[in-house]
Amino acid sequence: MSELLSPPGDVVERVFGDGASVAIKFAALLADHGVERGLIGPREVERLWDRHVFNSGVLAELVPQNCRAVDVGSGAGLPGIPLAIARPDLRLTLLEPMARRVAWLQEVVDTLGLDVEVVRGRAEEPEVRRRLGGSDIVTARAVAPLERLAKWCLPLLRPGGQMLALKGASAAEELQRDTAAVAKMGGSRQRVASCGAEVLEVPTTVVVVERDEQVGRRDGGRRRRKDG
Template sequence: MRAYFGLAWAPIQHFAQMLTDEGELRGLIGPRELPRLWGRHLVNSAAVAPFLNEAAAVADVGSGAGFPGLVLAIVRPDLELHLVEPMERRIAWLSDVVEEIGLDNVTLHHARAEQLHRQRSFDHVTARAVAAMEKLARWTVPLVKPGGTLVALKGQRATDELDAAKYVLRKLGVVETTVHRLRPVEGVEETTVVVARRR
């Protein structure tokens, strides 16, 4: 695990400790998730990093407890991370983590993704456990710059979701979708990353 996170190990540990201490109390993570925090949440979130260009501007939609947005901000300090979250208590949490860990590459947006349509655009938009692909695409693809990508963490049904969303994706200008199934660290559960490229 330590080798996987490399230079980001200390701040990732700090974030994990904050989640262990306060995550359940603040309604960010269920009690059953705490034993699976590393494999299911932190490693899973970091798996997105290789799909993002160097020094890119990235919007993470529905950041919640900080997956994958805060993890990406920690493991990829070259990125400019914009965390988009509509719930006030979650924004308060994200703000606390950013301040305590000292992340200077994060901007918080207390908003729904649709409120940023036509105002902002990004090289990549990330999302995890936000909505089914059809709905997620409507919220996120308008924020993606031409040639940029939506990078979504999905479950076992990723291919079915893409199939159900194919007309919406086409209408939104998505020209290519790929599904990547990864196991970045031995012994953790498989991570599914869907990449949708906008023309």
Template sequence: MLPEFELCCSEFSSFGIELNEDNYRKLDVYAEFLVKYNENVNLTAITEPHEVLRKHFIDSVVLSKYVDISENSSLIDVGTGAGFPSVPLKIFRPDIKLTLLDSLNKRIDFLKQLCDKLEIETEFIHDRAENISKLPEYREKFDYSCARAVANMSLLSEFCIPFVKVGGFFIAMKGPSEDISLGKNAVELLGGIIENTVDYELFDESRRIVEVKKISHTPPKYPRNSSQIKKKSL
């Protein structure tokens, strides 16, 4: 399914990331299963092998190049979809304690089967972020939360920051066009501060990573319910 091993190695190495044969094998299984499953369940519009390599796998794993993710840390991927960015990241960083959260059960079913094939130990949650982050067992329990999404920074922050413990980080993977400063008020209301932004090129496309550090507890009233969130951003 994926391009040959040597080409994939070259693509990863252009970002300073080493691809070994075992990780290549797992990514190849991932790609083949994703494309096959996608025939019946809409998971992605990207199915061409080289595009899967670049826009799904490398775009996910490159997170580890620009963000210093501590060893043995816990990470929740909010609205994970087909598992990006966290499942490829877990392949390269098996020490990460991973939780996958998505509101659609068909995606969770796919991820359960995928992680079984990849022999990856992961927790799966089928629910909405604004519900789960209210529960004591998940609220402010993670070292990192992450999201690779088109939603604006205010919205993503309300979904993701409540999961992060004080001293941890919310990592947003974004395109370059959004004015991140417009989300500053939401970030601060939720107990965070925008600590760093990294702009980089993923081959011919611009990308941005935003790191939000959790510096104080999220007030109990956040996140609001889904209708309030949709009606007005913080």
């Protein structure tokens, strides 16, 4: 897999900056172990940079500085690991339910020397919500349809926080289909955004959903009435 150690052109420096060499190491780890450990398909190795590493790294364009972020269903570490490399200022948690993938993620974090937390669990579990709730950003890639994703991810956000769901070319159609359901769950200001247009041939498409600022107030009011 030595050909993967040198990504095309200067894109790696433009996407990852000072973390370019770390991104190259991550791509090499995925190329060498991803297929045998069931993290990526055999056909994905040859398009590892564009389809996976760059596709995830450019998400940094949408993430505010110094925020608390959770990558739900992190799997192979996408988009979480590239995001952490591009943005070392983030307080990032990789959330993954499968033990073998949690082991992989921890190995990668340790090997690359990243200041990232790895947690085994599911976003809908009460303990996970207690531990990771109030986050500024929640990311997800190839995890679930938008309606189900919102049900899992929005409760992890503070009011005003954002869910960033990496989607394909049908993102607009999916958003149109699920807009009402997502709104009922407290998802406001729903939109489709594009990342990496200046550096990638095919930009990354992201559905952005903000957690309603009023959700926390309504929940707090219900608790106060119940407690009273």
